[in-house]
Amino acid sequence: MKTLTFLSTTLIITILQSTVLTAPTLPSSSLSSTKQNHKRQWHHPGSIRPITAHSTDSTDDDPYHDYIAILSDDETRPWGEIFDEMGFSTKGIKKMTHSLGVNLSGKPSYNMTSYDMNSIKTFGKNLRAFTINMRESDAEGMDGNPSLASLEKMKMREWAFVPGSVKVLPSSPTVRRRRGVAGLRLTKRQDDMTWIQQGNAPWNLQRLSSEHKIDAKGRQPTDLTYNYRFDEAAGKGVDVYVVDSGINVDHLELQGRARMMFSYFGKVNDDVGHGTHCAGTIAALHYGVAKNVNIWGIKVGDSTSGINGEAIVAGIDAAISRHNQRKNQTDFMGSVISMSIGTAPPQQSDFMILKKAVEAGMHVSVAAMNSATDACNFSPGAFSQQIPIINVGAADIDDTRAPFSNFGKCVDIYAPGVSIVSTFNNNATGIASLDGTSMACPAVTGIIADELVKNPKLRLDPAAMKKHILGKALKGVIKADNVISSSELMAYNGFPGDPA
Template sequence: MKTFTLLYTTLILTTLQSTVFTAPTSTKHKRWRHPGAKRPVAGHSTDDDPFHDYIAILSDDETRPWAEIFDEMGFSTKGSKKMTHSLGVNSNGKPSYNMTSYDMNGIKTFGKNLRAFTINMRESDAEGMDGNPSLVSLEKTQMRQWAFVPGSKKVLPSIPLAEQGFRDFGLRKRQDNLMWIQQGNAPWNLQRLSCEHKIDIKGRLPTDLKFNYRFDETAGNGVDVYVVDSGINVDHVEFQGRARMMFSYFGKVNDDVGHGTHCAGTIASLHYGVAKNVNIWGIKVGDSNGVNGEAIVAGIDAAITRHNQRKSQPGFMGSVISMSVGTAPPQQSDFMILQKAVQAGMHVSVAAMNSATDACSFSPGAFSQQIPIINVGAADIDDTRAPFSNFGKCVDVYAPGVSIVSTFNNDATGIASLDGTSMACPAVSGMIADELVRNPKLRLDPAAMKKHILGKALKGVIKSDNVITGAELMANNGFPGDPK
């Protein structure tokens, strides 16, 4: 019997329609065009003034109803499709709030914490909106990419339930009298996070489940982690009923890519996860066709709303956003929505992306220098920066990202090995969740949490071109020595 709750918005179930946007002639439209903006010339080739899909984000002080805003633009909401959507869930698993939006002639509104709309229009009309006091951002929509290496996927034989060794966890005592557990059938990436020195392979393959992982018994207990990705295979036995879907940009919630399930498994699954007790919430913003920028904004906006409701509820332990998607160049919409998230007290881990170049050229990792999000690069089992990983000052910390075994979408016990900063990011997401339980004072302080995570990281171990510069950090949970 399924134990998850499914809630998604019909607000943006369909992709943007390529509807022609004709600049209205109403005098009310003046506020939406600056006097020097160029206008299409009658009979001029449309190739010189093409149509694009845009995402427009309103300023915080623009609180008027959508109908009034569109009326000022010269549009009438009469006859438009007015919709009420349920987003987020409360402690009883029921819809936690409703939002009214409009879908008219290809213009769609969305967002509660960051109000935005998407529209298809000519470049000249977009230029005419430049400097409008009601807008803080107007940019062409940009497809995002999954931050895993194409061709690296290796679907591994599923382990029968009877042979999975659920009891291969040895309980020990730690010096501070907290109980800790050593897992003896872990993937290599988990061992690397909980030891001081490079792993002695001893004839093992990186995909062998023969490594040791040490973690606190609490292991992120009660923390909410929002996986902004392709969805999650919530029926996978490794999630033990802790994974639910709460948002989808599409009319489907299944993980048709496998990427989201793999990332969620590294965060929270029983055998492959860093924080084995967290609550996983799926935010589906992409499918086999890719990820839309407006889906990112809408999905994270829904997560912020649920987080704000949870903050006052009993048992709230903190919220983490894990985002293993990105693109180049940096996108203002990514910055705006993630800024809202950290201002609300959410902790954010993102992937540095995989172009073997300066991470400051990619979204959203480039913003790690402006807002307290953690941008994660990838390393291999030899503590060498992965050849595909982006690097530079915008990478805050490295984590294992090569030959990472985790849950997959093929069945309820499926596993796969993948490479990418996509695989490194969720490891840090899980570490944040674990630290939220250990350090409740950091629950709503992303800046202090980032400083804490980087302060525990290992220095002087990451190699690049066989040289240790000492500048890079390797994520570590702080256990002394190495597991036995």
């Protein structure tokens, strides 16, 4: 391989820019129903109260809970008609519309309507749903309503990073406001396809472009002295939807390619840092796998309210709507959802909205979560066996399964997830090191994005893309309990050999 020349970032970026789906088995704690042949109805019991967070009462033998109800696909009637049948009279009640997102012009891009303004909130265009606060006995009576496909208690989600692992680092000395950087060079592969090698990368990027385990040679995992090889396309034009805490869109590493398109909270800033870190691993100039993708922020959680199921469904629903508009446009290159959040046990609402996403042709990468146990007990990764989403576990610099990472048959692939340096929310050049399957998931997201450019036939085929990504992965390198697994896979972008 011959080095042609050293290039500035500005020049490089100029070059870069030239199945059958089955429903899961739900835990016994979930309430669900499918369309029935009978005409059973549920009538308003009069015990509905305004929705509030965490409204259970431990001293009440019939406590209130927040529930999320999802309509059957064949329930297409207007909301007012549905609620009238259920016993909720909407006559004379003024609808209240809430803006949940903003578009590039600052105007609302996604709306949610509250029908009685206190007790019921409706949302969703691709998967119609509503939330309601009611007693358990009333929910049991509501189960079986023919208009509903699912009814379950609302469950708070978690970010899939290890608490206490956040280490804010000095800004990389190579980041400059002119967006220039040294350490990148243009080279040619043996098949004459142009590729680029980066000489000041974090270790996780080197691992993704290496056939063999990294020889650290005394370096720390947080050192920015590793080498990364990537295709010149760098995911150009692919739309990646980061379902998270928001994104610091002003970060110089993201080069103006990141925008916020949805916020469950109205505000779009990343007040956690998690979403910015994940976005950086996908797309940042120094820290990203696919350095030329378009990043779209879907803010479903913040530092005070956390993440609930309603936010997940509404946020992904908004992404599906945009994807459906984009996929008929001439510059469409594919869509990827990156979701480094989850919970236990598996949630039917997660399954149903992600099923809608893959049916629409969106590719999905999710985090396996961090409880060092069977990943099949966690949402949404448990559904990797039923729908073609990719569930990602975490490994360290020695190719050892991270001690916190979930594992088992529901983990499709592993990627670097320990001491991962990426962008952060503290300023326009801020970086931090984090641990977690949260950090591994966006690495696979980036690989998917890059493969979408190189394999246009897979753009709307998530099942074939999943097979392709797993087929490229490395076997026999992941070690757990001092034994190398012959079945577990390490994410790999397919460059033969190791970076020089």
